[in-house]
Each structure stands twice: as C-alpha cells, then as structure tokens.
Amino acid sequence: MTEQKRYDLEEQTSQPHFGLVHAFYAIMGGFAFYGPYDDDDPTAEESFFQISTNPHHTVDVPKMNTIVYIVEHFPHILTNIPEEYILNQAVSSSLGKVLLIVQVAWFCTNCASRLFQHLPLSLLEVTTVAHGFCTLIAYIVWWSKPLNVAAPTILREREAQEVYALLKCSDDEYDKALEMAQNMAAGDPSTLSTAHGSEKIVLAADALQHLLPTPERPPHSSRFHSSTRMMFPGFFAPGSGHSLAALLSTGLFIISAILYGLVHVLAWGGRIPTPLERLLWQVSSWVVTCSGLTEILVISLTGWLGDNDTTTGKIANVFRVIMYLMIPFAHILASGFLIVESFRELAFLDSAAYQLLSWTNYWPHFS
Amino acid sequence: MFIALLTPEFLLLLAIDESVNAGILLRKTLEFHPHLAKPGVLVGLYNWVRGRVKSKDVSAKCQSLVIH
Numbered sequence: 001m002t003e004q005k006r007y008d009l010e011e012q013t014s015q016p017h018f019g020l021v022h023a024f025y026a027i028m029g030g031f032a033f034y035g036p037y038d039d040d041d042p043t044a045e046e047s048f049f050q051i052s053t054n055p056h057h058t059v060d061v062p063k064m065n066t067i068v069y070i071v072e073h074f075p076h077i078l079t080n081i082p083e084e085y086i087l088n089q090a091v092s093s094s095l096g097k098v099l100l101i102v103q104v105a106w107f108c109t110n111c112a113s114r115l116f117q118h119l120p121l122s123l124l125e126v127t128t129v130a131h132g133f134c135t136l137i138a139y140i141v142w143w144s145k146p147l148n149v150a151a152p153t154i155l156r157e158r159e160a161q162e163v164y165a166l167l168k169c170s171d172d173e174y175d176k177a178l179e180m181a182q183n184m185a186a187g188d189p190s191t192l193s194t195a196h197g198s199e200k201i202v203l204a205a206d207a208l209q210h211l212l213p214t215p216e217r218p219p220h221s222s223r224f225h226s227s228t229r230m231m232f233p234g235f236f237a238p239g240s241g242h243s244l245a246a247l248l249s250t251g252l253f254i255i256s257a258i259l260y261g262l263v264h265v266l267a268w269g270g271r272i273p274t275p276l277e278r279l280l281w282q283v284s285s286w287v288v289t290c291s292g293l294t295e296i297l298v299i300s301l302t303g304w305l306g307d308n309d310t311t312t313g314k315i316a317n318v319f320r321v322i323m324y325l326m327i328p329f330a331h332i333l334a335s336g337f338l339i340v341e342s343f344r345e346l347a348f349l350d351s352a353a354y355q356l357l358s359w360t361n362y363w364p365h366f367s
Numbered sequence: 368m369f370i371a372l373l374t375p376e377f378l379l380l381l382a383i384d385e386s387v388n389a390g391i392l393l394r395k396t397l398e399f400h401p402h403l404a405k406p407g408v409l410v411g412l413y414n415w416v417r418g419r420v421k422s423k424d425v426s427a428k429c430q431s432l433v434i435h
Contacts, residue, residue: 018396019405023389064388071396075403083405134375141386249384256376256383292376335373 016079018071020144025086025153026071028145029061031078032152033164060224061152066167069218073211077160081153089153090146101139104132106365113357115266120353123267123281123342130263134256165203167218174217177204185212254292261289264338272341273348281341284334291331298323 264285272278302320
C-alpha cells in the first residue's frame with residue numbers, strides 16, 4: 001500500500017449517522033457528562049478541564065427531554081461517537097442473540113407441539129414457556145440495544161463541555177450567557193475574557209453562539225437523571241421518558257401480565273398433586289393475570305376520587321396506598337408459588353411426560 | 368435476578384418502555400436532521416456492491432476487505 005493510499009484511508013471518516021443503536025444508547029444512559037457544575041458545589045468555580053478526584057464532581061446522565069434538546073440543537077456531540085464504538089462496548093453480539101432466540105423458540109414450539117399431540121406438559125415446562133415467551137419478546141425489542149455495557153461514555157470534547165455548561169445554567173446564568181453570546185457575535189472584544197462571568201457562563205455562551213439569533217432555552221424541568229432512578233445498570237425506572245411511551249407502556253404492562261398469567265391458566269388440566277394445590281395454582285394464576293389490570297384501575301379510580309379534599313378523597317388516598325403495597329406483594333407471592341409448585345410437581349410426573357417428539361431432533365438446539 | 372424469576376413481565380415492560388422511547392427519540396432526531404438517517408444493513412450492502420458508495424459510507428466490518 002502506498003503512503004498516499006494509506007493517507008487517503010486515514011482521511012476517510014465515516015458519515016455521521018444516528019440510528020437505533022445511538023437512540024438506545026442515549027436512552028439507557030450511555031452518554032454522560034462529567035464535571036463540577038453542581039449548583040451547591042463549593043468548588044463550582046474549579047476548572048472543568050482539570051482531571052479531578054473531587055468527590056463533588058458528578059456524572060450526569062441526561063433525561064429524555066434533555067436528550068431531545070441535544071439532538072435538536074447539538075446532534076454532533078452524540079454522532080461524534082460512531083456506532084462501531086458503541087457496539088464495541090457491548091458484550092453481547094448478534095450471533096449470541098440469534099442462538100438464544102433459536103433455543104427459546106425451539107422450546108416454545110416443542111411445548112406447543114406436545115399440547116397438540118395430547119402429550120402431558122409438566123408445570124415446570126409451563127412456567128419456563130411463560131418466561132421464554134417474555135424473553136423472546138424482550139430480545140426482539142432489544143435487538144439494536146447494546147447489552148451489558150459496563151460504563152457510560154463520558155462526553156469530554158470541548159463542544160460537549162459547552163453543552164453541559166449550558167444545561168447546568170440557572171435562569172440568571174442563562175440570561176448572562178445569552179447576553180455574552182450576543183455580544184461575542186456582534187464582535188465586542190471585551191466579552192472574550194472570563195472576567196465577566198464564570199467559566200460555566202463563558203462555555204454556555206460559546207454553545208449559544210451556534211444557536212443565534214433565536215436560541216431555544218433548555219428544558220425547564222429536571223435535566224438529568226437522579227442516581228436513584230437507575231434501577232440497575234442499563235435500566236432507568238419506567239416513566240422517566242416520553243409521556244406517549246408511558247401511556248403505551250401502561251397498556252403493554254397490562255397485556256404482558258395477562259399473557260404471562262394465561263399461560264399458567266392453561267396448566268389447570270395438568271396433573272397437579274393435590275386438590276388444595278390445584279386450587280392454589282388456579283388462584284395464583286388469576287392473581288398474576290389480573291394484577292396489572294387491577295393496579296392500573298385502582299390507581300386511576302382512586303386518583304380521580306382522591307383529587308378532592310372530602311372524606312371520600314381521604315379514604316380513596318388511604319385505599320390507594322394500601323393497594324400500592326398489597327397488589328405487588330400478592331403478585332410476587334402468587335408468582336413465587338407458581339415456581340415452587342412447578343418444581344414440586346416433578347416428583348409426581350406421569351411417564352408420558354418423558355416422551356420426546358421425534359421432529360425436535362431435527363431442529364438445531366442445545367440439550 | 369429475583370425480579371427476572373418472579374416477575375418476567377415487569378422486565379418485559381422495561382424493555383418495551385425503553386424500546387418505545389428509543390423509537391420516539393430516533394423519529395424526533397430524523398425529523399430535525401434527516402441527513403443523519405442511517406441506511407439499513409441490506410441497503411448499505413447493496414449500495415456497496417453496486418459501487419454507489421465509498422468504503423467510508425459503510426461500516427467498519429465491510430471495510431476490512433478494502434484495507435489491504
């Protein structure tokens with residue numbers, strides 16, 4: 001390869017793109033800012049460019065409304081991170097996902113075939129099918145999500161720091177930064193020194209310069225995730241995103257709980273050891289099936305009744321708190337019983353439960 | 368782990384919620400900046416085979432054949 005060709009290859013930089021991988025990465029907290037711009041931080045005037053071990057420095061993960069503001073006005077700070085870099089952070093590959101989906105699909109198809117051929121299904125198989133069903137859908141909707149990313153990508157470039165400073169500005173600081181940006185655009189040299197404001201305001205003014213003449217103010221509500229909203233790495237609690245997503249998720253939560261429970265309802269005709277256990281299985285199946293719908297109905301109804309300050313409203317609020325605790329507790333208890341019972345039933349299995357379908361050997365799988 | 372065992376449908380809810388949010392974000396981004404749209408894998412490969420794009424426009428996986 002000639003030097004000229006090597007030079008040309010180095011010159012080739014991929015076009016900036018924003019696809020589902022970037023979107024997932026942003027939503028899951030993959031892009032983060034790091035710095036001292038905390039309002040009640042006594043070292044707030046410390047330079048952002050210092051590599052610091054200061055415990056007051058924070059990693060700030062932007063919320064959905066903030067990400068939308070960033071992609072609208074400063075998309076390059078996200079698209080500067082190429083998709084290949086993000087995928088390189090992920091542990092799971094497409095091949096791993098395909099293998100898992102094929103295996104789970106084989107198991108679900110196998111169980112369905114046993115039902116059609118009137119062969120008995122053990123309760124453990126029923127429970128596993130319900131779990132497998134949820135796993136299949138989760139893997140399909142997560143196809144483009146980078147999985148098992150251990151740490152966020154800190155946006156450290158100069159432009160990202162300017163945007164971070166802008167996002168951390170209070171209303172007063174924003175007004176000062178805007179005035180400074182307008183003066184800088186007008187060519188007033190006296191504004192170029194940091195004497196007129198802190199480093200945060202100067203950086204924010206630099207960011208605002210790109211948005212003149214009519215910059216849009218960053219979102220007023222909280223702009224970054226609280227650390228308590230992170231349930232576990234890669235997951236923020238539901239409801240932290242768009243209102244349309246919250247509405248859709250509520251509906252899908254009801255549907256998924258019903259489908260998960262209905263799979264257990266199908267096992268009523270199975271060989272459950274004792275009548276008491278059969279009754280408990282039936283009750284638990286219904287509790288799991290209806291808990292999502294009941295929770296949403298109770299929250300909606302008591303929320304409507306609890307708006308006024310009457311005795312009815314107060315009773316509704318107390319009832320809502322009780323149901324908030326009772327329904328998840330009942331759901332977990334019922335779900336736990338279904339799992340324990342499915343293992344207990346293994347000791348009472350019919351010999352037909354061990355018969356294998358011949359076609360399953362022709363579907364590549366691990367067993 | 369216990370959440371996955373006891374309430375897999377809750378994990379499914381999280382997955383769907385995240386997916387819907389990602390879709391909304393992508394739609395908004397392409398609404399603001401249509402030029403950031405990323406061609407799909409099949410379209411990208413087809414364009415590369417037909418010579419419509421240079422190696423810089425396809426992913427690093429496809430470039431490995433070019434850098435020799």
